[in-house]
Amino acid sequence: MEGGMDFLNCLDLDMSVQILMYLKDPSDLVRVSSVSRSWRDFVIANGLFKQLCLRMFPQLSRVAHVMELNKCGAKEPVEVGSSYSMEWESLARDHRVYATLARVCTSFHDEDCISKAISASSTDNYPDESIENTLQLADIVPPRAFYWSSKGQKNPAVPETLIYKLKSEFCVITEINICPFEAFFQPGSPIYSAKSVRFRMGHPKSPNDLGCHLPGDPLPSADDTFIWTYTSPEFPMAQERCLQNFRLPEPVLCIGGILQIELLGRVQTQEVDGLFYIWFVLYTPFHSLVAYSSMVMLWRPY
Structure with missing residues (x-):
């Protein structure tokens, strides 16, 4: 909005994370990520979807590493470029996996399993x-x-x-x-x-x-x-x-x-x-x- 204020730029990091962690519905966090590129980067950099999943399901606390799968099996990032780009790709991968997991885990359909x-x-x-x-x-x-x-x-x-x-x-x-x-x-x-x-x-x-x-x-x-x-x-x-x-x-x-x-x-x-x-x-x-x-x-x- 014209003349609006981006609170993420006005508050310190911990306060901004604390505010966004009040969101309990994964779809709300998806909407936050869609506001702007800077908001999406903030969600990824601070692992907000991972934090949300851990809050919903403490059983995930024992996960040590996440890999995405493609048609050929497990896909690990290629170690090229700067350490910053490699770290960012790791954060982005965790973001994609935990965002999908949070969405699927809250799409309830009762079924004998x-x-x-x-x-x-x-x-x-x-x-x-x-x-x-x-x-x-x-x-x-x-x-x-x-x-x-x-x-x-x-x-x-x-x-x-x-x-x-x-x-x-x-x-x-x-x-x-x-x-x-x-x-x-x-x-x-x-x-x-x-x-x-x-x-x-x-x-x-x-x-x-x-x-x-x-x-x-x-x-x-x-x-x-x-x-x-x-x-x-x-x-x-x-x-x-x-x-x-x-x-x-x-x-x-x-x-x-x-x-x-x-x-x-x-x-x-x-x-x-x-x-x-x-x-x-x-x-x-x-x-x-x-x-x-x-x-x-x-x-x-x-």
Whole structure:
């Protein structure tokens, strides 16, 4: 506007960055970048899109390096010219990648994002009561019922875990739905729920850690196989045969595509042996991001 004032030229750097970081919607930051060349350069030079992504998804804090991909694979900048031009190209590359990531991660479309079952901490009767049964669209398909059952325990405090591979290595998880199984074929139709549930997300320590693993095969300790980048609060479960919704406090970016469900505490014994069991029929996590193939993120090791 004629006679207007560019506040970026009037305020010091820290104050200008602080003002622009109040923007929470990536589209607003895109509009800022479109005001003028100097504003776009300011956004790039100060990594505002990267800061926005880190604020939305703290799981990105372990990213050590970003590369763009082209049709031939990873594309690294050619080291020619001055160190300033090389630094600027690196900043511009990060700007493009994080701007696209921020836009895609906030373009929510609910979708079931489970790819396959990896393992259960225990299974009572394999394969009839395998974790793979939790991926069935219905819990009863005549002439049989589909559900996963843990092994029986005398101690009701013994937990169980279910581990799944998601459809993409980049998924934004907003909620997870779980349904305990009602054993209609047992006296009194008991419901084998857990007392509470907790969710962890992360990625394998090595791309070869999963290999050709089958759900019925023993898996080494999950903490030895996976790196967990997010752990949810603990949610109480109802002793009811219904799809129970567990909405996470904030959308979580699962990088690596591994989801673990921790089932904490047991409430129901089986009449035939007096042991505590947990039985589940299905669950559905929702996400907002499909596979994203225009970047590579390299992680800092622990």
